[in-house]
Amino acid sequence: MSSHRRVVRVLGPLPPPVHGASAVTDRMVGALRERQEIDVVTVDIGDGAGLPRRLLALLGGLLRFVPRLVLRRRDAVYLGGAGGELLWYQAMVVLLARLAGHRTVFHHHNSSYLTRHLRAMAAIVRFGGPGLEHVVLSPDMGRRLQARYAGARTVHVCSNAGLMTEAAPTGRAPVAAEGPVVLGHLSNLTREKGVHTAIDTLRRLLDAGVDARLVLAGPCVGDDVEALVTAAVAELGGRLEWLGRLDAPQVEAFYRSIDLFVFPSTYVNEAEPLVVLDALRHGVPAVAHPVGCLGDVLPVDHVVPVDADLAQVVLDLVRGGGLEPSASAAARFDERRTAAITARRELVDRLAG
Structure with a gap:
């Protein structure tokens, strides 16, 4: 890896197993690797690798920030949002990324902290400051995030529909009142x-x-x-x-x-x-x-x-x-998908700097 190239660190769940959050993170990794001007480093925080390997990956993900803190390199960090106790780990990553001056994006895949105040999410918002970019899945999700965590200043919408192929004509007949x-x-x-x-x-x-x-x-x-x-x-x-x-x-x-x-x-x-x-x-x-x-x-x-x-x-x-x-x-669906594809392209551009 060249010391002069921009580095984008991706910390999030990766397949296997395949689910919405891991599929989104995997697609983001693929889109970033298509950009010739950056290097991509991934840290899998999902549960597919087993607990020992997962803990080592999490620790290694934090340690990789130390040289960047000393050198003050302006890189970028993309976090595939977690839930539960992993939010505290991601709060530490957000803090280190801010201290290093990195552009940081947190992609939300969970709504539990929108229905109630969660200290871990409040810490992420506070540690990230006004420069932390939040990617949510719908406009309402963004409104709820900002209402509950006032420090979430910058919010972008990117639906999971962008992961899918476009809708195909079906020619379905309307459902009759009497069935079937x-x-x-x-x-x-x-x-x-x-x-x-x-x-x-x-x-x-x-x-x-x-x-x-x-x-x-x-x-x-x-x-x-x-x-x-x-x-x-x-x-x-x-x-x-x-x-x-x-x-x-x-x-x-x-x-x-x-x-x-x-x-x-x-x-x-x-x-x-x-x-x-x-x-x-x-x-x-x-x-x-x-x-x-x-x-x-x-x-x-x-x-x-x-x-x-x-x-x-x-x-x-x-x-x-x-x-x-x-x-x-x-x-x-197609309207949501088209908007999501545009939003993801713009997100990759921002991370690539």
């Missing part, structure tokens, strides 16, 4: 992600006389959840199907097979779920609770307060013909 309608729910199947509410929504439609089915996809997390799902499959017969874990072609087939994606998640760390974006990319309307930044992603009448009856909202939308048309859902 196929609901879908794809996730790690847990109570926090709302698998029980998805099943109850199917029951509510059937009780109301709607010709409906539900397709569940993803692994059950916890013996109690698997027992819940298998009992419901036995109870509801051909109306409920559980596909288990899917590979990429099977995910594509899943979205092509459904008419409405239901995502009743109440998971506290939810940010901008890729599964909801993927539904829109396939022209599938979605109904969800307003966790993370989903309030900015979906039509207002498709966003259901956590303490409200999501099943009733789905029933009313289906019966009243109020579901978002397929073409509108796809266009909504």
